[in-house]
Amino acid sequence: MEHQQLSSAEISFAPVHRDDTVGVICILSLAKAFYIVSIFMHLGDEVRNLIMTIVVPLLLFVWFIAAFLWDGDSWRNLRKDYNKGNPAKQEHAAPKPASEGTLK
Amino acid sequence: MSNEAVLHAHAATGHAEHHEHHHHHESFITKYIFSQDHKMISKQFLVTGIVWAILGGLMSVLFRLQLGYPNETFPILEDILGKWAKGGKIQPEFYYALVTMHGTVLVFFVLTAGLSGTFSNLLIPLQCGARDMASPFLNMLSYWFFFISSIIMLSSFFIETGAASGGWTSYPPLSAIGDFSEGSKAGMDCWLISMALFIVSALLGGLNYIATVLNMRTKGLSMTKLPLTIWAFFFTAVLGVLSFPVLLSGAILLLFDRHLGTSFYLSDIFVSKTQTALPNEGGSAILYQHLFWFLGHPEVYIILLPAMGMASEIISTNSRKPIFGYMAMVGSLFAICILAFLVWAHHMFVTGLNPFLGAFFVLLTLLIAVPSAIKVFNWLTTLWKGNIRFTPAMLFAIGFVSLFISGGLTGIYLGNSALDYQLHDTYFVVAHFHIVMGVASMFGMFAGIYHWYPKMFGRHLNHTLGYIHFWVTICGAYLIFWPMHYQGLAGAPRRYYDISNWHFLKGFDGLNQFISTVALIVFATQLLFVFNYFFSMYKGRRLTTKNPWGSTTLEWTTPINPGHGNWPGEIPEVHRWAYDYSKDGRDFIPQTEPIGAEESHH
Amino acid sequence: MAQTAVPQEYKWWSGGKSPFNVSYGKLMMWYFLMSDAFTFGAFLISYGTIRFSQEYWPNPNHVFNAFPGAGHADLPLAFVSLMTFILIISSVTMVLAVHAGHNMDKKGVQKYMLWTILGGIAFLSCQAWEWTHLLTGYHEVLIDGKLTTLNTTVSHNPWGAHVEYNGQHVGTPGPVAFGGYFFGITGFHGFHVFSGVVINIIMYIMTTKDVFHNRGHYEMIEKAGLYWHFVDLVWVFVFLCFYLI
Known part of the structure; x- marks a missing residue:
């Protein structure tokens, strides 16, 4: 994609050539985040209510x-x-x- | 080591600390200045808030003078303000600095730090039955960050180029480029640094309030037995902890745009003063507005919720009736807290926001009417057929409800994007938010001060002065802001230095003078209150009983002048909710009294 | 966290104790991290918003393809993968330090804290190299019909789309916001790593001085650990937003 004359349609999004992998990468990143929080930070071992008070506000995102x-x-x-x-x-x-x- | 070891170790050190204080003599510095006692910190917040309220009010008097009498000169102003009032006339740069600072100071310093800083600090430990905040040290830091932030903001007035003057929202590109106005030079940096420190203060405070309410409630005090004040402070803290960081991000990006040549908010700008095109490209000024209002909208609830909580408590106590619909009150506070985060872009309908996206914001905004109406309904039904005692606190609490209704209704107009296209940035908006958030929250704050002053100082405020204060203020508030609705509907733009230039607004000259006159009278009346506050600290009527209002809540079970640690002996245990008024033939039943076998259910 | 058995009908919320069975300090740390998540969230979302508003965005595989000592070899994302690996390993050693703290094992805490501190410093050094590489690396771009060289800074960016010029393919300036957000957000993250290292050093000194041992528990190590893991957590999203998509 780099070495050719580009029309505006082609350059509209840089990662066009791997659009299909973006979703997978996002899900894998979220999985890694989940494991950091639940295992490394031991949130998985806390009382359920504490987990909820931390996870639910993140829904605002x-x-x-x-x-x-x-x-x-x-x-x-x-x-x-x-x-x-x-x-x-x-x-x-x-x-x-x-x-x-x-x-x- | 198990978790129990940690928890018990904390409890043990807590007791030891408390024990020490009985014998330890505190010096002036540890008692009054670097105090870690939540009651002293709350007074520090309140006094700083009062100083800021006087300054902020004075600013409004000055710019109202310009708005009411745009063609007059007041030579005395030049004597005091120097070049900012050349020839006795407030200069445009100074006018904009005044308007900006009035907003910033009142919203953040008075109604956030002064209101929730004061009453969350005072009431959370007292009404939850805790010896102090979860972390008294961080609590002290919270005040001192606020203090430093105050000093920086105040000092910006004494800079050669003056204080920030881009409006309290500080929208770029005006706020980002020094060449655009005097106030966008060093004053703007002061504003941003001061706000960053203020955010640190708000976070330290908010985390403490949340941890205290969750972790430090006394035995028996389950969440559903909490007074509504505590629920309100709790949600206020949650709002602050989740929304202030977003403003911090926005402010940091703005600082970068100002000084490091980044283009977060800037694109395609030509400075006419220097005839140069700026290299910035690709940024968006609307991005700042999104970030600002992601805080800005929760911020109005940070201001309003404490007032709501205190009004609920004061109305119930002085109606001698249980609060109507306690769980509905908690639920609506919660609903407001959630919705506060979902509606920010209703401040931005005319910015070029995608109109289709705007439609979702209209929908979410109008949903706020539901919990708000529930709260109003419950306040009115609590008052209904109550045995009302019209103490000054009660009058201010009722005044709060009145203002909340009047101001809330115009919010429904403004929440509609179609109507907002007409009303945006007119005096209609000024009237709306001053009534619903500004004056209403001030009334909540006054109600709180009159009601809990005896707890703070062991003396009463003078009630006669209180009644004068109330009636002048409520009449004044409506006389100032009600006419502004008509000005706004007629198209008078807000923030303008002089609206008398337009023929179609000529008819408002007299009205503007009237508003300015009333503003001056109301401001003078607030000074009466300030006099009352400081006079009563030394000469006020002393309390003779621990519980002057016949309240059920825990703070009135402490000694008249509680020491550090609040209760001399054991912390009382709680057995019932906070609203057992006029029950089973008794005027009130304190929360500490066990439920009797014969007692009826509420 | 070792927990004693909790009876079925245990009243968590009835007052007089923590409803979450944690100390206030840990609770405040959690909520502080939540609020900090909103700070980083706001930065990353701003970045996303600006990126969505652009027609063109540089391809990270081309921007981040250098490795120290590898000359001009094209190694997309190799170096940042190493950085990510260093950070996650330092998280592992932090977990081990916390675990040693649970067992009141002072020597273990000291050992693993040292490794964690070392990992943090290594990460910061890597970041310093990466910044230097971007700031000092000049690339040929076409501006106003003339070929010039540009480096990657907060105010310009050589990673734009390629066009045909005199029969050859040359780059054009890319979106300025790329550099601003890259340096701004990785810098803010780096600042967090730096403060984490400082906190860890303080924790190490306190451990050495037996402060926690005399206190009877190593909870401070746990709280510092929460902060350290959070820094790692944020990196997951910084990595995702700047390097992967």
């Missing part, structure tokens, strides 16, 4: 991550017209220098 990434993805869509090589951009007048590109 679900919405924390989802909402942030969702909005980040939305910014990418909003910026699309300003990006180099974007077809929409080429219909307009000559491109300005990048540092002033978004000034109104």
Whole structure:
């Protein structure tokens, strides 16, 4: 992928070529995290209620991550017209220098 | 070594420590300054909070002077403030610094440290039946981090370029680039460093409160027998421990953007003053808003929950009735605590937030109405047909409920993204949050001070001054903030230096003067309270009984002036919940009394 | 943790004792770590948000492919795997130190604490090498139609997409946020490792001075251990976010 002319569609995500492995890697990382916490930190040996008070608040991360990434993805869509090589951009007048590109 | 060895070793050292204190004579420094007694630390928080409240209030008087009388000059201001009020007129840079600092100081220093710092420290050990906080040393550190943070924030006013002036939310890029305004120079660094230290203080305090409530309750005091104050402080601490770190991250990234040339929040910026394009690219200013409000929204509940807890306790005690729906009260506190973390982006509807994502935030935001309504319903039904004693504390607690209803209803308007497009950043928002969170929590704090002052100092506050304080403040609060709804609906933007420039807002000149006048009167009345506070410490009416309000809770079983360790002998055992008022023909039954064989169920 | 048998109907919450059967110190350490998880979480989520907002993100296999002494050999993620291995081994020795503490074995605690401290210092040294390598390694990129060289810093990044230029394939500047987040977050993690090493050294000295032995238990070692494992735990996610995906 490195040594060829890239269109914007191809460079939209760098790890495209291993998208299928990302999910596996995330699950394996979570598994490692689980074992660190339960075995090394001995949380698995504590009273159930203590485990719950530590694990349940971490559920807040679900919405924390989802909402942030969702909005980040939305910014990418909003910026699309300003990006180099974007077809929409080429219909307009000559491109300005990048540092002033978004000034109104 | 087993776990039992650790637990018992702790209990043993705890006892030994306590024993020592009976004989050990404390020096002035260990008793009043570097004290590890939770009661003294709570007073330290309160006095620092009062100083900050006076300063913060004074700031609001100054900028209200500008808003009410934009064309007048006040030569005396130049004598006091120098270049910040050149020609007797508050300068725009100073105005923005005042508005920023007013928000920061009131939200963080007064209503977070001053409110939960004071009352969590005072009441958690006393109402849980503990000798002190879990870790008195970290508790002391918590205050001193707050103190250093205060000093840094205060000192920023004396910097050549003035205090931070980017609003209490300090949004980049304004706050990130010194060339944008005077207040974005050294003042902003002070603000960020002060906030970082404040976060450390809040964490140390919060961890202590949580550990104490969970681990140190006296025998028999199960969680469902806790007074609602403790539940509220507990959830407040949970909110703080989970949300303040996110602000810390946001503040660190902002510091990096300011000084290390990173582009976390900055992208495509052209500085007109220096005619240069900045190299930063790829960052997003909205990211800071997300991080800020991930703390910011829980923060408003950090402010509000202690007031709710104390109002519940005071209303029940002074209605001589059990609190209505105890478990519903705990449940709604819990629900508010959870929802607080899920709704942050409702502050950001107009920033360019994905509107579809915004719809989820509208839904979650409006859900908060449910637990809030449950709480209001329960306060009203607790008052209903009660044998009400209108002590100053009770008046302030009822005032809290009134303000919470008035301010809460406008929250439903603002929680709708469609309406928020019209109302965002207008005086409608200013009115909403001042009533529901600012003044309401101040009322909770006043209620707490009037109610527990006898426990703090062994004397009563002067009640006549208390009644004057209450009536002027509640009338003033509504007179100041109610008209702001109309200004906001008409489109008056908040934070502006002078709104009289627009023709369509001309009609509000008189109203603005009226609001400013009332603000001045209310501020003066608060000074009356401050006088009452310090005067009564030395000259107030002495307590003659341990339990002046006829309360059921544990703090009133301690001596009038409890020493370090709170109870001279054994810690009392608890046998019942905290709300046995007017039961079986008795006015109240303390929590320490065993349940009798004949007793009815509640 | 050795635990005595608990009767079925034991009332954990009735007051007068810890509902979790732990000391307040350990409880506070757990909740502190939870709050610290939110600090790191906020950093990593910010990083993710910015990454999602970009059209292009550098491929870690190309950025992190160097190994000390290996010259220009292409060894993707080899060095960071070594760092991860060092950190996890130091966690293992920490577990052994805690275990020795349970058995009141002072010599054992001392031995394993020393190994843990050594592991921490080794990790920090590796990180220092990796930072130096990125900061001093210049790569050819095309800027405004001219070929220039760039290093990886918080304000620029040579790891952009490749384009065709005069018949050859050359790099362009990549997203600036890459360096900012990489140095910011690994730096913050490194700061935690550093403070962990300092704490461990203090624990070692206290052990040597028989402080814990006289106290009758080695719980402080356990609490320091919790902190140390947390540093390892955070690394799992830093590793995941910066090196693996």
